[in-house]
Amino acid sequence: MTTLTEAKSTRGNVTALMVALLAACVAFQLNASMLSPALVTMGNELNTDQATIGLSQTWFFTAAALFSLFLPRLSDIVGRKKILVGMMLLMAVGSVIAAMAPDVTWLFVGRIIQGVSGPTVPLCLIMLRSAVSNPRKYGTLMGLITAVNGGVAGVDSFVGGYFAENFGFRSIFWLMVALALVATVLIAVLAGESKPAAGTTMDWLGVFFIVIAVGALLTALNEGAKLATAFDAGTLTLSIALTLVAAVAFFAFWTVEKRAKQPMVETVHLRQRSTWAPLLTTTLTMTGIFAVINGIVPAYVQAADPGFGVGPTEMSLIILTPYALLGWLFGPISGRLAPVLGYTKVLRIGLLGSLVALAIIAFLGLNSLPMMIVGTALLGIMYAGTVNIMLNGLGVVLSPQGNPGFLPGMNAGAFNLGAGLSFLVLPAVLVATASLNDDKASYLTVVVVGLAITLAAFAASLLIPKPVDAEVTETEKVTA
Incomplete structure (x- = not known):
């Protein structure tokens, strides 16, 4: 028998909850992204090649995707706070193992254990949803939490690079331990418990x-x-x-x-547009955009020919940091607009803006560094600060009432699946077009393919139903 133990929170409780949830999200995001600039250092200190070190990232994100599939549902049954605290503690344990790893095998073990924290963001959004009933307020706070998932204002990679260069890669993992423990304490002290499916068998x-x-x-x-x-x-x-x-x-x-x-999920829910349409949109969006901003553009900008020969640090400053910072700033804005204009409408505006950004990158940015900066900055606003926020939010507000952890978990899996597809499809296009003997034409083809896939994502978004219960009614708009 299902029992409800959720209660809406007061303003003070929501503030305390936000502090705890943001701490968890920051800990997870830094755990996911701080190592990127330290991979070379890790390879040198562990006496292995970059391909092997890169697998540690692959295993982390794969583990994160798999745990995301069922931990949100399990949290409905045994308690969301309990699961989130457990995730943070295991993140700390994995970080300790990785920090003390004598070889790359133990590094893999540590990263896989850290992957248990994969559903941190969707679980935080579920907890926020159960605490905040006002659609406007929830939208704003949702945008703030989800924006962290796109990068902590662009400083995560710099912090990772600085620690790796000055103190070695192990120092990054010890920093992760500290962050995870701080998040654990804050969640334990400030967050309330909720388990809407208590008594259900997993x-x-x-x-x-x-x-x-x-x-x-x-x-x-x-x-x-x-x-x-x-x-x-x-x-x-x-x-x-x-x-x-x-x-x-x-x-x-x-x-x-x-x-x-x-x-775990009723098959009738899998057949509904409110389930498969957002999952399809998420997968296509990630496939079309993720490798462009995280692989193709950085590689092109750093290439002496046909790119601009920019060094990695400068590239981060002019490309990745503005992208992440703008996404972080615009996340709460798009979250605030979602319940007023409509989640699906804001999503489609973001997708159209992302198409424009990709077009600027493809047809202007490959020939002009300033236009490349403009294109990636616009992508930060429209994709990281709008589309990413709406896709995460829709996973929560469209989830069935009797199974609120189902769709956020599946959506997290769709994010990871799309990211994997992106790094499979787009680099494959780059290699396949190498026979053109025109590197710039190859890069152009790749971005155009990404644009076409994103256009398909926009078409899929037209099938997503409106989450009426999460949006402001016309009467509320007038009286607001």
């Missing part, structure tokens, strides 16, 4: 099959990405085999969910 068989399905698919994408640089029959065979495993596991998941008395 569908562990369904969890097993969906984790196998998504895990196999993500691993297939990671293996397939290797084919972009060099063809290998064994790698191709493994990718195909893993894809088949994913298909079989998903079929088994569907079968189990249809027969389970208390399923």
Whole structure:
């Protein structure tokens, strides 16, 4: 029998809750992004190559995606605060293991354990949703929390680089330990407990099959990405085999969910537009944009030919930092507008703006560094500060009332799936067009392909239903 233990909070309680949730989100985001500029240092100190070190990031994000599938649902049953505290503690444990790692194997172990914190942002949004009933207020606070997920105002990479250069890569993990412990204490002290599905039995068989399905698919994408640089029959065979495993596991998941008395998710929900349309939009959006801003553009700007020969530090200052900072600043604004203008309308405005930004990058930015800066800055506003916020928000407000942790978890998986697809598809296009003997034309083709996929995401967004309960009514607009 399901019991409700949620209660709306007072202003003081919401402020305290926001402090705790922001601490958790900052800890997770720094955990995810601070290592990027330290990968070379990590390889040198652990006496291994960059490809192997890069796998530590791959395993972290894969683990994060898998735990995101079911921990939000489990939190509905055993308690959201309890699960979030557990996630932060395991993040700290993983950080300690990684900081003390004698070799790369133990680094992998630490990063995988850290991956338990994967659903931090969706779980924080669920907790906020249960505490704040006012749509305007929730939208603003949602935007603030989600904006952190796009980067902590661009300083995360600089902090990671500084610590790695001056104190070694292990210092970054010790900083993560401190941040995770601070977040743990704040959540334990300031956050209230809520478990709307208390008494429900967790569908562990369904969890097993969906984790196998998504895990196999993500691993297939990671293996397939290797084919972009060099063809290998064994790698191709493994990718195909893993894809088949994913298909079989998903079929088994569907079968189990249809027969389970208390399923992880009712199959009727999977058929609804409120489920598959936002998941499709998230996947396509990430596929079209993620590798462009996190891989293609930085590589082009740093290339002496055909790019601009900009160094990595300067590139971060003029490209990545403005992108992250603008996303962080505009997140609360788009969150505030969402319940007034409509979540889907703000999402589509953001997607259209992202299309314009990609067009500027493709047709003007490849020839002009100032226009490249303009294009990526606009992408920071429209994608990081608008689209990313709305997709995360829709995952919460469109989730079924009886299963509020379901869609945010699946949506987190869609984010990771789209990111993996992006780094598979777009670099593959770059390699495939190398025969043109015109590097600039290859980069142009890649960004245009990203633009086309983002256009498909816009088309998919037209199918997402309005989350009426999370938006301000016409009467409320007039009286506001």
